Amino acid sequence: MSGNDSRFFTTTKKGEIAEFKDELRSLDKTKQCDAVKKVIAAMTVGKDVSMLFPDVVNCMQTSNLELKKLVYLYLINYAKSQPELAIMAVNTFVKDSQDPNPLIRALAVRTMGCIRVERITEYLCDPLMKCMRDDDPYVRKTAAICVAKLFDINPELVEDRGFLDGLKELLGDSNPMVVANAVASLMEISSRSPKAGVFAISPQVLFKLLSALNECTEWGQVFILDALASYNSRDSREAESIVERVAPRLSHANCAIVLSAVKVLMKQLDLITSPDMQASLCKKMAPPLVTLLSTEPEMQYVALRNIALIVQKRPEILQHEVKVFFCKYNDPTYVKMEKLEIIIALVNDRNVDQVLLELKEYATEVDVDFVRKAVRCIGRCAVMLERAAQKCIAVLLELISTKVNYVTQEAVVVIMHIFRRYPNRYESVIADLCDNLDTLDEPDAKAAMIWIIGEYASRIDNAEELLESFLETFPEEPPNVQLQLLTATVKLFLKKPTEGPQNMIQLVLSNATQETDNPDLRDRAFVYWRLLSTDPEAAKEVVLAEKPVISDDARSIEASLLNELLSNMGTLASVYHKPPESFVSRARYPVSSGTGSVAVDYGAMSGPESSSGGLVGDLLGGDVTPATAPAGNAAPPTDLMGDLMGLDVGAPAAVAAAPPMATPSGADMLGDLLGGGAPAAPAAPAAPLDPFDLLGGGGAPVGGAAGGAPPPALPLPVLLPAARGNGMEISGAVKSLNGQVVYELSVSNQGAQPIDGVMIQLNKSFFGLAPTSPAVTLTPSPVPPGGMARGSAPLAINSAMVVPPGTAPSVSLQVAVKHNGSAGQVYYFTDSLSLDALFAADGRLEKNAFLDLWRGIPDSQEQSTRVQAVIPTGDALIAKLEARSVFFLARRPADNGMEAFYFCGKLISHHGYVLLELSLREGVPGIKVCVRSQASEVSPLALQCVEKLLLA
Incomplete structure (x- = not known):
């Protein structure tokens, strides 16, 4: 639609469906085209216009390209709900796929691929095969993408009819965009097919891809580069040849192309044997990576996460560019944090002085988290670079002298790590640390200071006094401080057995074994007690043993995982620093069709975002159906819930859009809760037995059968x-x-x-x-x-x-x-x-009981949220919840084409019933969930549970 077509979105007249029908049947093509635009506008804003399906389909047979596109758009959205009527359009699709106009041929094939109805899919094969061999490249590239859509609906059909071979032939096409789309389609099919070797790049295909690379559009280049990243070169000469052809892409303005090119070069760099070639390539890769940091902050963050992987694999690429990663005053905190990690990865003996000056400056900022990390980075410099340790200690002492509380506490923790790395070297700073004991109130800082006192007790004259100051609050301290106090006191006793209060060790061991519930603290205290009482010399060997030297591996990634993440550069895996399978799973779900169901793979994500891999645009499932509420479903304003349960509940009252199940004063909104059905038979409750005391004296396990159900096949967390x-x-x-x-x-x-x-x-x-x-x-x-x-x-x-x-x-x-x-x-x-x-199996309520319970719970105790889930049908929602013993009671029409569903569940604990109202529009994201429960404290937990069930 053009910019002047906004008028089609302003129709609010009653009886407009009848007007649409008359206009769609008009012989005036202009009037007919306007009518289709009105229908599309109504469909876009969520109105149900599915009853116009036959009239819209009759408009397909036209030479007007604009009208044909609009009709095809309507078909994509409503074909699934009208599969029998959709067959009417098949002959026109087939005819259009042979039209002299290549735009119409491509449009017909693309639309047939988007209509996820199995019976139409059967008619798609022959036109699609012809279009893959079409004379026009636009038609061929459209057909290539359509093969991936067909595979998503029916994988077996694609393999049986030879479409994979057709795609592989298109890899040698003269048009670079056809090649790019064929690559994209094959990569998507390969990622979803259980068979190996669906898309393997041979040396001949490699040459074709490299030839097409220079002439593709930006996204076409990304697809080809991603495919090249999976190619294993046969020798160093071939790797050098690939590098020469791909390296010019580093200067591209598109960040995605730059990252994809870097991904290919990093793969080939491992195979190049020439040191000069390696050095030259590393030099070429540095400027484009630096350029990525001149974009907006969100892009910088993605670039920095990828650069962190590159630097860990090959720090020499950016070893002279450490200044580029110095933080700017207006950088967001998340960007600053990532820059600090890369600075530490690039620090060496040559640049450590300027890095320390920069970190010292960061430690005076106002962002507390950033300051803490800057102080930790100074300590990491000391741990990594032995020659710089003294300089780092000096900087830390300067920061401690500022008397800023959180800086001092973080510096104490850092110095403790330096002592672990360089034992018996920098004890002269302990006096400065002891001067700041009164400012330590954080558990980590306290634990670090106590460790230092215990480790160097023989060199601190008043060590027992310092420990005594901490022991006064021993019972209230957190576990890590208690553990350090226990160990430090034992160390002091072993190093100075005749000095200080003799009852200190006895007091600590008594408190740790008798006054605490922490098993780690209690067990360690028993071990120390037995060692000291049986063999003090053995206790010295254990407690005062030489400790292993620590190293900085805060962000090191295991080599095989690092290589996997580098092969996924430019995707979410390289941002999360996790392999794709850890947050994306593939599952097969049935997609409703006219005659049955088709198994389809969807990416089901367990993280906050979906994977950035896959085809662009509407490759897999672009046929998202807007609201399709049944015709005549809207209840009149005075009807509300009507008489849902067949009860006389008084006069109805007006209600706002998507209302919670609340009862305004003087009105009852809970009539008409439909017929409920018979309650399920109650399950026999398990008789509780006395639990076995696991912390007791042990003994052989008593008999007891596990649950009789077979173990589930799904993996458990x-x-x-x-x-x-x-x-x-x-x-x-x-x-x-x-x-x-x-x-x-x-x-x-x-x-x-x-x-x-x-x-x-x-x-x-x-x-x-x-x-x-x-x-x-x-x-x-x-x-x-x-x-x-x-x-x-x-x-x-x-x-x-x-x-x-x-x-x-x-x-x-x-x-x-x-x-x-x-x-x-x-x-x-x-x-x-x-x-x-x-939820109990006998939790189904009678209608009267539900109403009484709902009214008896105050409105103020109601909990509600909106869940961004899509439920295809009301029956699917009912089946999903009833499978978890959350029983369906009723459904009613609500405002704006939505529908309200009512459920109840009974907890087997003493917390009683949970009552639910779910308001949704079938097939449209967004479900409003309202929860009331007899035990108000259970409502938030029930709300979280229902949200999880709806998103599952």
């Missing part, structure tokens, strides 16, 4: 890593299986000894969950080294395991685990409970 479990890795989640709450567990044995007799216990929690038996039956058992077993522990509500009243509501669980081979050692981890696991 890791709760206890093998590094913390001495080779035992535990994954798990609390779930509801067949009406029974169970802890699904997976135990992986990465140690050298078999694992058996696994026992589990839960600490007190908000809902009071506890295992009915501590023993977990695993299959197989015992778990051999390198093996894995699955099992489940039945859970029940135990009133003795509920936290005291007044504790903040939480879904957090504290779990303890041990097994026969752990020699009595108990492993601890935390987990989060998903509230839907606690």
Whole structure:
């Protein structure tokens, strides 16, 4: 539509659907074109115009290109909801694919590819194959992209009909844009196909891609460069040839092309054997990377995250450019933080002086987080560069002399690390640190200072007095400070056994073993106590042993992961510094069609954004359907919920758009809650048993069967890593299986000894969950080294395991685990409970009961949010929630074409019922969720749970 067509969006007349029909049937082509524009405008603002489908389709047979584009746009949006009528358009599509005008041929094929209806897909194959061999390059490049769309709908059809071979033929096309689109399509298909080798670049294809590179559009160059980044050169000569052809792309104005070119060059640089060629290439790569820092801050951040990877792999590329990364006064904090990391990665003996001057200046800024990081970077310089350590110490002492509280505390922590790196060298600064003891109020700073006092107790005359000043508040200190106080006191006792108060060590050990609930502190105190009471010399060897020298590996990435991230430069993986599979998963979901369903792959993301890889524009799923509320669905303003439950609830009242389920004064908005259906049969509750005391004296595990349901095939989140479990890795989640709450567990044995007799216990929690038996039956058992077993522990509500009243509501669980081979050692981890696991199978309410409960809960206790999820149909929403024992009660039309759904669920704990109102428009993002519960403290947890279920 042109700029003058905004008038089509202002129609608010009643009966306009009938007018649209008359105008669409008009013989006047201008009037007909305006009518289609009005229909598209109404569709764009969310009105349901699906009933005009036959009349709009009749307008397809026209030579007016503008009108044909508008009709095709309408078809893309409504073909899925009208699959039978969409078949009417097939003959016109096929005819248009043979039109003399190449624009119409391409438009027909593109539209057929966007209509995700299986029966239309069957008719797409022949026209698509012809268009792939069309004389016009515009038609061929459109057809190449359409193959990827067809693969997204029906992968088997693409392989059986030879479209992959057709795409590979297009790689040798004379038109560079056809080549680029063929590459893009093949790369997308390759990423989604379970078969290997769908797109492999041969030396012949390599030459064709390099030839097309110079003549492509910007995005075409990105696709080709990304493909070249996956090519493994056969020898150094071929790598040098690729570098010569790709290097000119470094001077391009498009940042995406620059990053893609750098990605190719970094891959080939590993294969080049000539030192002169390597040095020349590194010199060429520096200026474009520096130029990326002259863009807006968001682009700078992305560039800096990628540069951090490059610098770790090859610091020589930017070793002379450290000044470029010095922070500007107007840089955002997130940019400054990344620049500091790169400065530290590039610091060396030649530039350390200017870097220290810069860092010292940063330490006087007003941004506290930035200042702290600048101080930490000074310490990292000292740890990395031995010759600069003395200079770094001098700078830190200057900063301490400023008496700025947070600077002093961060400097103390940093100096402690320097002492760890260079023992017995810089003890002269301890006196300056002791002068600032009164200013230390942060746990890390206190712990660092206590470590210094304990480590150098023999050289500090008043060490016992200094420690005594900390011991006065021992019970109130955080765990890390208590641990350092315990160790420092033991060190002081071993180094000066006859000096200072003799009862200091006794007092600390008594407090640490009897007055604390922290298992780490208690266990360490017992170890020290037994060492000191049985063999003081052995205690000296253990406590005063020489410590390993530390190094700076704060941002170092393991080599294989680094290479993977470099191969994904320009995507979210290089920004997150995580492999793509850690935040993007691929899943196959059925897409509704006229005759059945088709399995389709979608990228399901677990992070805040989706991957930047894939095709541009509307390659996969550009057929997003706008609001398609059924015709005549809007309730009149005076109807509200009507008589939803068949109850006489008084006169209705007006309600605002997308209302929460609130009851204004003098009106009842809860009539008409539909027919509910029979409640499900209640599940037999599990009888709670006395929990086994995991911290007690051990003993053989008692008998107890795990849940009877077979272990699920889906992976469970890791709760206890093998590094913390001495080779035992535990994954798990609390779930509801067949009406029974169970802890699904997976135990992986990465140690050298078999694992058996696994026992589990839960600490007190908000809902009071506890295992009915501590023993977990695993299959197989015992778990051999390198093996894995699955099992489940039945859970029940135990009133003795509920936290005291007044504790903040939480879904957090504290779990303890041990097994026969752990020699009595108990492993601890935390987990989060998903509230839907606690909904009872007999939680369906009668209509009257629901209304009474809703009215009895004050409006002020209602919790609401908006979830950016898309629910294709109301039936899909009902099925999704009822599968989690959240029972559907009713649905009603709401304002603006939305529909309200009502659900209830009963918690197996003493917290009663949770009531829900969900307002949505089918197929459109955005669901308003309102929650009321009998226990008001549960409402926020229920709101989070429903949001998670809707987004799942």
